[in-house]
Amino acid sequence: MIAHPVSDPFYYLHNFQQVLDWLLLRYADLLSEQEHDFIHQFGQQPQAARAMLVRMVMRKGQLFRESKLEYAEIGPSAEALAPLVALAWVDDDAVLSLEQLFQMLRKDEIVDCFATALTRPRAAKPELFEQLAPLYPEPRRLSEWYPGFAEVVYAWRLQALCDRLRLLFFGNLHQDWSEFVLADLGVLRYEQVAFSADSRAMRERNDVEVALALHECAEQLAAGVAVEQVLARAECLHSLNPWLERRRARLLFQLGQQCEREGNWALAQQIYPLSAHPQAPLRHIRVLERDEQWAAALNLAEAVSEQPLNALQAQALDRVLPRLRRKLGGPAQPRRSAxxxxxxxxxxxxxxxxxxxxxxxxxxxxxxxxxxxxxxNCLFNGLFGLLCWDAIFAPLPGAFFHPFQRSPQDLHDPGFHARREALFGDCLAQLEDGRYHQTIRANHTAKRGLQSPFVVWEVLDETLLEQALACLPAEHLSACFRRLLEDIKHNRAxxxxxxxxxxxxxxxxxxxxxxxxxxxxxxxxxxxxxxxxxxxxxxxxxxxxxxxxx
CATH class of the missing domain: 3.40.1350.10 (Trna Endonuclease; Chain: A, domain 1)
Structure with a gap:
């Protein structure tokens, strides 16, 4: 049960413990020895120490001045941190680079610390760093940098471990501990799905390592690391987990796009065939065309056109094929009429x-x-989401694996509809006998405010809902809903x-x-x-x- 952030000052501690309990229940076989030891030892620490640890986990960065770790419900920070220091989870005299030291100290403290080394002590903080950087290339302990400094700077050492636990719980690293608070305050509310024993994102320990590595590759790409360097690592990140393979396909697709931005057609042509992303073949054709490899582009386009994945591919190929045939000297090709x-x-x-x-x-x-x-896009999507709510949120194995999902993780999979074909069939059958009015109205009332991949509650209010049900024929709704199910990702917009x-x-x-x-x-x-x-x-x-x- 999520603790309330208003009535319980240790709400964050209880929420963190809930995550640990969840992981022991569902992922005990995937946890490393270090992770098992952490969970066991965490539960044996005093409440103040556990609370302080969670506060650091939830904060940005891994270095904290003692004065920035003051919390009324915890009490004296030094006392709370002492057990964590004893376990070496926190370092109270960390080795800091000059850059890290500058992040921790105010300008007046820097001037005092380096009084004899600064030639322009009144300069701005970035200029002070430029003066000192050539003189102090090696990291040192704070006690060596600034003897007699009145405050302790604590270094949190287990962020990587806690990130792995967060990854196991959420299945990603873009969701964080604030999800608990937002849910309990009612800012975000989620459908309660029954979780079975196989409701988990990761199936083996290698999945954890692959997921972390894919996340790091994506961060490297965003930070401007060379495509070749990221690609060398991404090519090795194979998994039998289809969910992770989709992530890898997306990363490879993004690497190909980066090559296009850089004008590196040769490398883009190597990357796109490696990606199972549905748009990769189209981008590969486009790169071949831009590289003036007309015959290769046409051969690939004709191969893809034999069995296009979706309407988006078919539409793009309708444009590409006539253009490529003209470039190779073929006759003018009629364009499909608008x-x-x-x-x-x-x-x-x-x-x-x-x-x-x-x-x-x-x-x-x-x-x-x-x-x-x-x-x-809110009306037809919303009506579809309300009619098919039970099918969308059906507790199929692997579809939901934590309480903060707004949609099943396979929503954009080609097999999403097929896995739930009977369930969606029952929902759409209601359009034939008139029962859909009652189902849509009932779900609009019962589910109002819950996170949904289709329903935008502030748009689909009761007035619009009732008028739409009065005006939209069931056969029109049926046609639109079936089109949505053909390709949810592209047809919902x-x-x-x-x-x-x-x-x-x-x-x-x-x-x-x-x-x-x-x-x-x-x-x-x-x-x-x-x-x-x-x-x-x-x-x-x-x-x-x-x-x-x-």
């Missing part, structure tokens, strides 16, 4: 431009009658900006809004083509601003 969609042109008062083009069109259309909502509803007439229309100079994006073109094919009323509204009155 979907026949009704176009509306509006010239609106320039002063309305401050509303934003979508809001300006919304205001204009409301004068024609009906109610107009700015929904973009690109829907029209506005929807106009006439509940009395039980009809609607969707409006994609484009401002001056704006054009339809690929995902929008795919949705418009789908709407045209299935008879969903959609228009594209092009807006111009009237000249300012003189």
């Amino acid at each position: 979907p026949d969609v009704h176009r509306v042109d509006l010239c609106l008062p320039r002063e309305h431009s401050t509303l934003g083009v979508e809001r300006a069109v919304q205001q204009h259309l409301e004068e024609e009658g009906g109610q107009v909502f700015y929904v973009e 690109g829907m029209p900006d506005l929807i106009q509803l006439w509940p009395e007439a039980r009809r609607y229309r969707m409006i994609e809004v484009k401002g001056p100079g704006d054009r339809l994006q690929d995902n929008q073109l795919r949705w418009i083509a789908f709407c045209s094919e299935h008879g969903l009323p959609v228009e594209v509204c092009h807006v111009q601003w009237a000249p300012q009155a003189s």
